[in-house]
Amino acid sequence: MQQALAEFFSFSDPNIRYVLLGTLLLTGSAAMIGSFALLRKKVLVGDAVAHAVLPGVCLAFIITGTKHPVPLSLGASITGWLALVSIDQITNRSKIKEDTAIALVLSVTFGLGILLLTAIQHTGNAEQVGLSNFLFGKAAALVSDDLKTLALLGLMLIIIVLLFFKEFTLVAFDKAFAQASGLPVRRLELLLTSLTVLAIVVGIRAVGILLMAVMLITPPAAARFWTNHLPTMVLLAAVLGMIAGLAGSFVSYIAPAMPTGPWIVMTISVVAYGSFLLAPRRGLLARRIRQRKHQKKTLTENILKLFYELGVTEGSVGTKRTLYDLLKSRSMPTSRLVAGLKRLQKHKMLQQEGLGWRLTAAGSRKGKEISQRHHLWKLYLTQHLKTEADHTHEDAESIEHIITPELAEELRGLVKLPVTGKSTTQHTHWTFEGAGQGQPVKTPAGE
Amino acid sequence: MIQRTDNPVVEIHDLTVSYYKKPVLWDINLCLPQGKVIGIIGPNGAGKSTLLKAIMGLVIPDNGYIKLFGKSLDEVRKQVSYVPQKESVDWDFPASVLDVVVMGRYAQLGLFQRPKKLDQEKALECLNKVSMAPLAHRQIAQLSGGQQQRVFLARALAQEAQLYLMDEPFVGVDVATEKMIIDLLQTMAREGKTIIVVHHDLQSAAHYFDWSMLLNMRTVAVGPTQDVLTPALLQETYGGKLTILSKINDLLKEQEVSPRELT
Known part of the structure; x- marks a missing residue:
C-alpha cells in the first residue's frame, strides 16, 4: 500500500x-x-x-x-x-x-x-x-x-x-x-x-x-x-x-x-x-454550539437577575442566599442552578460563603443591567406596541437576553420611564413595578 | 380619461399582452411625460407588473408597440433601468451588498470586462444615497426587507439611467425606507429623471405621485394625480364592472385562441 x-x-x-x-x-x-x-x-x-x-x-x-x-x-x-x-x-x-x-x-x-x-x-x-x-x-x-x-x-x-x-x-x-x-x-x-x-x-x-x-x-x-x-x-x-x-x-x-x-x-x-x-x-455543529452558548448565557443571566431582584425587594442586594432561597423564588432544575452558580462564581459574579452565595460588585451591576433590559422591553411593548401589560412578561423573559447595550440605549430613549418615589438606594436609580415594589415574579422553569 | 403629452418619455400604443393565451392587458394606450414620479395603480391581477415587463421587453406583446424617448427599447436600453420585485430573487445567493450594486454596472462594462475600481466607487456612491454604505460588505442573506429594497434601488442608480421602472418598491419595507425611497425618487424627478412605480396602496398614492395611471387590464385613466384619483375613476378601476372582460379572458384561455386573429 x-x-x-x-x-x-x-x-x-x-x-x-x-x-x-x-x-x-x-x-x-x-x-x-x-x-x-x-x-x-x-x-x-x-x-x-x-x-x-x-x-x-x-x-x-x-x-x-x-x-x-x-x-x-x-x-x-x-x-x-x-x-x-x-x-x-x-x-x-x-x-x-x-x-x-x-x-x-x-x-x-x-x-x-x-x-x-x-x-x-x-x-x-x-x-x-x-x-x-x-x-x-x-x-x-x-x-x-x-x-x-x-x-x-x-x-x-x-x-x-x-x-x-x-x-x-x-x-x-x-x-x-x-x-x-x-x-x-x-x-x-x-x-x-x-x-x-x-x-x-x-x-x-x-x-x-x-x-x-x-x-x-x-x-x-x-x-x-x-x-x-x-x-x-x-x-x-x-x-x-x-x-x-x-x-x-x-x-x-x-x-x-x-x-x-x-x-x-x-x-x-x-x-x-x-x-x-x-x-x-x-454548519450543524457551529449552530448547535451557538444555541448551547445562548442557553448558558440565559441561565446565568437569569440567576444574576434573581439575586438582584430579590435584593432590591428586600432592600439589600448583597445578602447571602442558599439554594433553597433561590429555588423558592424561581423554580428550575437544581442541577442546572448549581451549574450556573458555579459558572458565575468562576467569572467572579458570585462569591460562595458556606452554603450560600452572594453577589459581587460586578455581579450586582450585571444583574441590574439585565433587570433593566427586562423592564425596558416590557415598557416598550406596552407603550409602543400597545400590548396589554399582563402579556408582556413572557416576552421580556426571552428578549432580555438578546438585547445589546446599543439597543438598550435606544430603548431608553424611546420609552417613558415611570417616576417612582423611593428610588434612593444606589442600586435603584430607577425602578419599575414588579422589580421595585412588587413581588419578584415566579417564572416556570424551562427557558 | 387619457391625458396626452408632448415629447412623451414612454408612449404605448394598442398594447395587448397575454400569458398562455389568457390576456392580461388589453389595448393599452398611454403617453407619460418626463421628469415626473408616476404611479401605476390598480387591483391585484390588473397587469401592473406585466405592463412594466412589456416595457422592458421581458414579455412579448401580442399586439401594439412601445416607444421610449421616441425610439425602440434596444436603441435606448442604457437610458432605462428596471427594478424587479425584491421577492423575485433568492437572497441566500453568495454575494455581498456591494457585489449586487456593482451588477448595475455590468451592462455598461460589456462582455469580458471585469468591474474596475471606478465601478466599485460608483457603487459605493449609490449605496451612500440610500444610506447603505456602512453595510457594503454585508452578506445579502442578512438584510431586512427594507435593506433589500435599498440595495435594489442602489443597483438601479448605478446604471445612471434617465428612466426608472420599479415594481412594487414599497412592499415589505419599513416606514423609514418607504420615506427615504419616495424622497429620493422625488429628488430624481426634479433632476429631470422619469420614474414609473407600480403601487397598490391608494392612500399613499395621492401624496407620492405627480402623475398616475389607473389600470385594470385596460387603461382606465392616465394624467396628473389629482385628476386621476377621483372617486368615479377609482370606482371604475376597482368596482365590479370588469367581470365581462375577465369572463372573455377565461373563454379565450379555454379555447386557446389568440386575442388577435392571426392574419
Missing part, C-alpha cells in the same frame, strides 16, 4: 500523469459549471442529461465501430442535448411540471441506452469490451489519446466559465434584471446548459453515467457551506472536486478492477457531509 502510494504520488509513470491530469480537469471543470447549475436550481436537469448520454454513446459506437473519444463524445452530446430540449418542450407545452418531465426523460433515455448496450454486447464485436465502463467510470482505462481530447475539453470549459463569470453570475442571481439591462440572457443560458452537457460528456469517462450528477452538485454544495463569496465558492468547489478525482484515480491505479466513479463519489460525499457538520457558521 505504502509502496503504491509512493509510486502513485511520485508521478514518475507518464501513464499516471496522464490519468491524473485528465481526472483533475474533468472533476474540476464539472464542479465549476455545477456551481452555476446549483445557484440556478437546475441540478436535476444535470442528472437527466447524464443518463441521456448513454444511448448517444451506444449509437455512435454502432455507427463508427470504434471507441474513439471524438465520435463517442459527439454522440453523447447530441442525445444529452435532445434530452434537455425534450424537458424544456414538455414543461412549456403541457401542464407537466419540470420534475416530472425530468423523471420521464431520464428513465426513457437510460432505458434505451441499456437496451442498445446489451444489443452491442451480444454482437461479439471485440471492440465493445470496456464500453460498459461508461456506466461507473474507469479513470485508469483512459488511454493518452482519450485524455488529450478530454483534457482539452475540460480546459476549454474552465476558460469559458472564467470568461463569462460576470454574466453567468448575474443570470443566476437575477435573470429579469440581466435581460432588462441588455445582456443576451437567452444565449447565455444556452451556453450554460451546453457547458453542462459538455461537462457531463467529458466527466462520465472518469465518474460514470450513473454518478455523474453527483460531481456537478456535491462539490459546490459542500463549498457553499464554507464561503459567502461566489468566486471563492467556485474555486473551492473545483478544488474539492479535484481532491475527489485524485482519490478516485489512485484507487483505480492500485485496484484496476475497481470502478472509479463510486470512489470519487464516496470521497466527495464525505467532504460534503463533513462540511454540513463542521463548517463555521453554516
